[in-house]
Amino acid sequence: MVRKIDKDKARFDKIIRGRIKKDLKKYITGREMIGRKGRNIVTIPVPQIELPRFHYGNNEQQGVGQGEGEQGQPLEGEGGKGAAGDSPGQHALEVEVTLEEMAQILGEELELPRIEPRGKSRIMAASGRYSGIRKVGPESLRHFKRTYREALKRQISMGTYDPDDPIIVPIRDDTRYRSWTERQNPDNNAVIIYMMDVSGSMGREQKDVVRLEAFWIDTWLRSQYKNIERRFIVHDAAAKEVDEKTFFHLRESGGTKISSALELCTSMIEEKFPPLEWNIYPFHFSDGDNWSGRDTEKCIDLLNDTLLPVCNVFCYGQVKSAYGSGQFKRDLDKVFKEDERVITSDIPDRDAIMDSIKDFLGKGK
């Protein structure tokens, strides 16, 4: 029998997934899903919908607590985030899970398909398996049991075997060695190349959005591939490779030449990640304000000629900055409308992260 509560729960889930009652979607809290706490554990808030009511705003947050402490001392056991508890009920329930569970939850929540590794015939890795036996080989691979069995067979057939005094002496011809057969396996290596526009118009909030998005992309792709390499490229008018920390914190000023990043990405792939061995995922984030139409054309040529043939998919996320959203996404959409290898997504704010991840990874590429 279906319990009453299951119906209500199903209804709630549908609202959360935005299938029904879309006007409630903006009241969903705890959708942000921030990962933190140690290396492998993250906390996720359980989603809640808080209906609007007439209630006080947060101007002048205060409350009463109980415990030790001097005046001016921050309260213990609270995160650095604002909005921390003045009244119960505003707290989103937070659950600790491991990254693996996390990826699973993410997959379920967003209904992400499992990724099909690109063209099986192309990315193959030969791996050996010891599954056979042969007569020659190094001593270290000698198969003890088989060798003695051969010796026994020989002695029985020669009539030299005496069950009462079962001494078996192998000779050279009896020795058997393990041998391997080679198998072609689809390879499990993937490289994610994050590229970000760090020109003046990309502020802290925009970088936070990119950071969160990158975290989720990592989490999902890690659950799909055995080995993940990540590379980071920042660019304004020129591009350079940086480490992860710099990537998320660097702030440059100046113009935007997206082609510079794509060029560097191309050469990086050529040098280090031969497409026959790697699944390649370039992600590019920008506010879309490219320097000039000519540079955009150059980008499109680069994509068409060099990048797209070697990548699993090329993802472009356009973050909305204080100066609005630029033209680049529209230009890409125009050219690659029919092309499944290019995915673009708008990320106006934090709330849109989940949707855009679904855009990027929802195709199972």
Add this chain to the structure above:
Amino acid sequence: MSIESEIRRIQVEVEGYAREYGLDFFETIFEILEFDELNEVAAYGGFPTRYPHWRFGMEYNQLTKGYAYGLQKIYEMVINNDPCYAYLLKCNHLVDQKIVIAHVYGHCDFFKNNAWFSKTDRKMMDNMANHGTRIRKFCEQYGQERVEDFVDYCLTLDNLIDPHAPFIERATAEDRFSPQGGVTKLKAKRYMDRYINPADKILEERQRHAQAAARKSKFPSESQRDVLQFLLNYAPLQRWQQEVLSIIREEAYYFTPQAQTKIMNEGWASYWHSTIMTERILRDSEVVDYADHHSGTLGTRPGQLNPYKIGIELFRDIEDRWNKGRFGKEWEECDDLYEKQTWDKHLGLGREKIFEVRKVYNDVTFIDTFMTPEFMEAQKLFVYKYNPRTGQNEIASRDTDQVKQSILFSLTNFGQPYIYVHDGNFQNRGELLLEHRWTGLELQMNHAGDTLRSLLALWQRPVHIATYLGGKRVILSYNGKELKTTEIDAERKEKKEEEKAEQKS
């Protein structure tokens, strides 16, 4: 022995002790549930037969996840009803069951005896089932989507009730028909008239009448706090919508006293579980488990007040003070510290006093009357404030006045704004004007705007709320298409009204 019969045995024993101590409760029915059943019941607020709604699914989702990840666990649930229903978690340790059962009897006694519960519906279990049936019927008739949307609208407004309404005796018919128009003049000879009926008094009375008349012509004649009642009476609702709204309102009133007495209720129940356990039913082998459970319940966390903790400590403090005679004029006026420390008049009035307190107080009056500076210091209470510079909450003060004020503020009207129906015919266009009475905090404007949308769905004409923004008096309006904020010059308006009143007189 099966768990059920074991629990039954404990229940009989505990009930005996509870009566011995003088607790007085409705018959209490215990149901023993598996954790997912208990979560289900809890999600429905204790009423398994409630109407269908997604928010119960949300509650359930939270409870289940919280339980699955080991973050939280409901031990028990008690329903204010005659008979009282109490739900126990089957997989609890037997010691836990003892504590919980003792705790339950504390709640039952409180429900039955506390004055604020005296007007609640004691047959709510049946009534909620009726509500459920009705709303389900509407769902079949008008479509789930439509009914649920309407329930959502009502829910966004369900804090707009008057918690004191059940206790207010409305003006009687006689008052309403008392002579209004004429001025009462005392009989007097002509030459004495201006002494007996002085002109300025007559004028004053005339003005008063004029004002009263003006008030009468207003709709509603007085600002009305029970916005839901007003909507029920005057909003152009269909029959089923009216029923849904009245169901939501009824349930809101039913749950109000529980919010009004959270600290007292939990404190009282904790006081009794601790008393009954430690004085009667606890076995030596169970001491550690009991202490573990009890301290878990009463544990404090920096940024929150634990109602269990504050409540039980305050009841114990009252008991102690009345036992030792630490109250009244003599005690207040004594300023000899040593004498105060050793003060003990051996009155032994403590028990009696706390029984009285549980009868007539609610959280606000309870804290206001009995929370002494000594108590606040002993309990290490402090006020914290959000420091925007560090992005953290910091301890702002341990000043007892401030602590008390802060607690009281958060409890008064459940920390929610006071909102009244001010005018049901605003601008003479049948629009609805609500008024937010200033208590020092602004409304959350985004939500206020969205709440107006719901209100419009019920009122079906433009709706407004007069409130404050950035220190200015503003009217936030929604006409079905756009939200608008207009500043109003309060003073000028008042003056105009005064002039009008004068002209009329």
